[in-house]
Amino acid sequence: MSVLAIDAGTTGVTAVVVSPQGQIVAKGYQEFAQHFPRPGWVEHAPEEIWQATLEATKEVLTKVDAAELTAIGITNQRETIVLWDRETLGSPRRAIVWQDRRTADICTRLRDAGHEDRVSELTGLRLDPYFSGTKLMWLAEHEPHTWALVQSGRYAVGTVDSYLIARMTRGTWHVTDVSNASRTLLFDLEAGDWSDELCQLFGVPRDALPDLVPSWGEVAATEPSVFMGLSLPIAGIAGDQQSALFGQTCFDEGDSKCTYGTGSFILANTGTTVQRSEAGLLSTAAWRSPDGVLTYANEGAIFVTGAAVQWLRDGLQIVGNAAETAAVAASVPDTDGVVFVPALTGLGAPHWDPHARGMIIGITRGTTRAHIVRATLEAIAFEVRDVLETMPEIASLKVDGGAAANDLLCQFQADQVGLPVERPQIVETTALGAAFLAGLGTGVWESTDALRETWALDRRFEPVGERDAADHAHARWRDAVERSKGWAV
Numbered sequence: 001m002s003v004l005a006i007d008a009g010t011t012g013v014t015a016v017v018v019s020p021q022g023q024i025v026a027k028g029y030q031e032f033a034q035h036f037p038r039p040g041w042v043e044h045a046p047e048e049i050w051q052a053t054l055e056a057t058k059e060v061l062t063k064v065d066a067a068e069l070t071a072i073g074i075t076n077q078r079e080t081i082v083l084w085d086r087e088t089l090g091s092p093r094r095a096i097v098w099q100d101r102r103t104a105d106i107c108t109r110l111r112d113a114g115h116e117d118r119v120s121e122l123t124g125l126r127l128d129p130y131f132s133g134t135k136l137m138w139l140a141e142h143e144p145h146t147w148a149l150v151q152s153g154r155y156a157v158g159t160v161d162s163y164l165i166a167r168m169t170r171g172t173w174h175v176t177d178v179s180n181a182s183r184t185l186l187f188d189l190e191a192g193d194w195s196d197e198l199c200q201l202f203g204v205p206r207d208a209l210p211d212l213v214p215s216w217g218e219v220a221a222t223e224p225s226v227f228m229g230l231s232l233p234i235a236g237i238a239g240d241q242q243s244a245l246f247g248q249t250c251f252d253e254g255d256s257k258c259t260y261g262t263g264s265f266i267l268a269n270t271g272t273t274v275q276r277s278e279a280g281l282l283s284t285a286a287w288r289s290p291d292g293v294l295t296y297a298n299e300g301a302i303f304v305t306g307a308a309v310q311w312l313r314d315g316l317q318i319v320g321n322a323a324e325t326a327a328v329a330a331s332v333p334d335t336d337g338v339v340f341v342p343a344l345t346g347l348g349a350p351h352w353d354p355h356a357r358g359m360i361i362g363i364t365r366g367t368t369r370a371h372i373v374r375a376t377l378e379a380i381a382f383e384v385r386d387v388l389e390t391m392p393e394i395a396s397l398k399v400d401g402g403a404a405a406n407d408l409l410c411q412f413q414a415d416q417v418g419l420p421v422e423r424p425q426i427v428e429t430t431a432l433g434a435a436f437l438a439g440l441g442t443g444v445w446e447s448t449d450a451l452r453e454t455w456a457l458d459r460r461f462e463p464v465g466e467r468d469a470a471d472h473a474h475a476r477w478r479d480a481v482e483r484s485k486g487w488a489v
Contacts, residue, residue: 001444002068004060004232005435006053007428008076008160009240010097010262011310013049015056016428017064018435020444022454024426028059035094040101040488042345043094046082049160050167057228066230072168072222073236073438075243075430076160077262078183081132083139083146083155084163089171091163092146092155096135099262099303099345101488103134104354106141110134115201122198124182124189124274124283129346129354130301132159133185133202140203150208157208159184161237165220168227168234173220176210178294179242182285189274189283192294213237215287216441236437240430241265242286245297247433248398248424249455251448256394258384259430260403263348264305266387267297268394279390280350290441300349300387304358305380306403308342312376318369326408329374337362339480340375342383347485350390357487361480377406381413382477388417396420396460400429407461414461415470421461 002025007014012031016024030052035043079098084091096102107127110116116127125131136157140147149155156166159180165173181187181194186204188195192212199206213219218233238246241259245267248257253271258264267286274283274296286297312319319325339361346354360372380403388397397419403409404427414421426432439445 001070002064003071003073003435003439003444004057004069005073005075005431005438006057006164007240007431007434008049008053008074008164009430010077010099013052013056014428014431015060016431016435017060017069018432018439022432022451024428024432026060026063028056030055030059040345042097042099044080044097045094046084046091046163050164053164054228061228069230069232070444071233071235071438071442073434073436074161074164074234075238075240075434076164076180078159078180078239078241079130079132080160081135082158082160082163083150084166086154086156086171089167092149093143095160096138098130100135101129101346101354103129103138106134106137107354119185119198119201122188122195123185124276125185126282126352128352130303130348131183131185133198133204136204137202151205153207155208157204158210162210165234168222169220170223170226172223174210175213175219175237177213177215177237178285178288179215179239180237181212183239187285189285189296192285192288214290216437217290218441233442235441236434236439238287238433238437241267241299242284242297243433243437244400244430245269245286245433246436247429248400249448249452250398251452256391257398257400257429260305260380260399260401260409261430262305262307264302264380264384266300266384266391268391270296270298272296277390280352281387281390282349287437298391300390302383302387303346303348304342304344305383306401307344308340308376308379309403311344312373319373322402325373325377326406328370329377330408332368332370332374335362335371335375335378336366337364338367338371338375339477340372340379341480341484342376342379343484347481349387351481351485353485355488356485359480359484361483377409378412378473379477380409381416382474384413385416385474394419396422398422398424400424400427402427410461411464414463415465416474418463418467418470420463423458423461425456425458
C-alpha cells in the first residue's frame with residue numbers, strides 16, 4: 001500500500017516511496033546536466049531528465065518490493081517547456097527552463113502593445129520570461145521549422161509532468177493538471193480551462209496542449225515495457241510548489257509554506273477564491289479535486305536561492321557541497337558588510353526585473369569565502385522577507401526543501417521575519433505532496449484529515465536578537481537590490 005513519488009526538479013530527479021504512515025521509506029536521486037548556451041539562457045535535455053527518472057526509480061526499487069507499490073505521483077519544475085514527437089517520443093530540441101530569460105524582449109513587446117492587464121486578469125500572472133507562453137512565442141519566431149511540426153500536430157507541447165507521463169505510458173497519454181497549466185500564460189484561472197483568447201495571443205495551437213485532469217485520481221497507467229517493469233496507475237500530479245503546499249498539509253484557507261529549493265517559493269492557500277495582489281504576488285491554481293472543485297493560492301516566486309549555493313559549489317568552487325555551507329558561514333560572526341544579491345537569472349517577486357543581475361557588494365581585502373557563503377544564506381532569508389512583507393500576516397512560517405535542513409538559515413529566517421519558523425520532520429515535502437495526492441486518489445489515505453495526522457514538527461526556531469538590527473540589515477539588502485536592477489538592459 002505504499003506510493004511511489006517522482007519529483008522531477010530543476011537539477012535532478014528524486015524518487016521516493018512513502019508508507020501509509022506518511023514516512024519516506026526509500027529514496028533514489030539522479031542529477032542531470034544544466035545547459036547555458038548563452039548568458040541568461042537555461043536549457044535541459046528532455047532525454048536526460050527521462051534517464052535521470054529511470055535511474056532514480058531504479059535506485060529506489062532496490063530498496064523496496066515493487067509489489068507493495070499502489071500508485072505513482074508526479075511533481076515537477078513547472079514553467080519549463082518541452083516539445084516531443086508524439087510517435088517516437090524524442091525531443092527535437094532542449095527544453096527551455098523556467099529560469100531562462102531569453103524572452104524579456106517579447107514580454108516588453110507585449111507589454112508595450114497593451115496586453116499585460118488582460119493577461120494578468122485571465123491568468124493571475126504577469127508578463128515575465130519565467131512563464132511558458134513567451135517561451136513558445138520565441139520558438140515560433142526563432143525556430144519556424146520546429147514550430148511548423150507543432151502546428152501540424154506532430155509535436156506535442158507540455159510541461160515536464162506531461163513529458164514524463166508520455167514517456168511512462170509510451171505516448172498513450174498527453175495530460176497535465178491545473179497547477180502546471182496555470183503557469184503557462186495559456187490558462188484562464190477563473191474558468192479553470194485553457195483559454196482560446198490566450199492561445200491566439202501567444203500563437204499556440206490548443207490541440208498541441210495536454211488534456212486537463214484532476215490533481216488526484218487515476219488518470220493514466222504506466223507501461224511496464226518502458227518504465228522499470230511497473231504497471232501502476234498515475235494518480236497524482238502537481239507542480240512542485242503546489243505539491244509542497246499539499247505535502248505540508250496546507251489544506252485550509254490561510255495556510256502557508258516556504259520551500260527552499262533551486263529557488264524559494266512562498267505559497268498561501270486562498271481557498272476556492274482567486275485573490276488578486278497589487279504587491280507582486282501571483283495568483284495561481286493549487287489543485288483541483290476529482291469532483292471539480294478548484295483551490296487557489298497566492299505565490300511569491302524567488303528565482304535563485306538554492307541555485308546560488310549550487311553556484312558557490314560549481315561556479316566559484318568555494319564549497320564542496322551544500323551541507324558544508326552552514327559550518328563555513330558559522331565560522332564568522334557576520335558578513336563583515338558583504339551583501340550578495342543572487343539575481344543570477346533576474347529578480348522575481350516582489351521586484352520582477354528580468355534585467356537585474358547578481359551582485360556581491362561590500363568586498364574588502366578582509367573578505368573571505370566564509371563571508372561570501374554567509375552572505376548567500378542571509379540573502380535567501382532577505383528574499384523571503386521581501387515576499388512575506390507583501391502577504392497577509394501569518395502566525396508562523398512552515399519551511400521545507402533541502403536548505404530547510406540548515407539550522408543557521410532557519411534561525412536567521414526567524415530573526416528576519418520576526419516569526420517562529422517551523423520545520424517538519426520530513427523536509428522533502430514536494431515529493432511527499434505528490435505521494436499524498438496519488439495515495440488520496442487510490443485510497444491509501446481516505447481524506448485530507450488523515451494526511452494531516454502524518455505531519456510532525458522537527459524543530460521550531462524562535463526569533464532572537466533586536467528587531468532594529470534585523471531591520472537595518474534588511475534595509476542594507478534592499479539598497480543592494482536596487483543597485484542590481486536593470487543591469488542587463
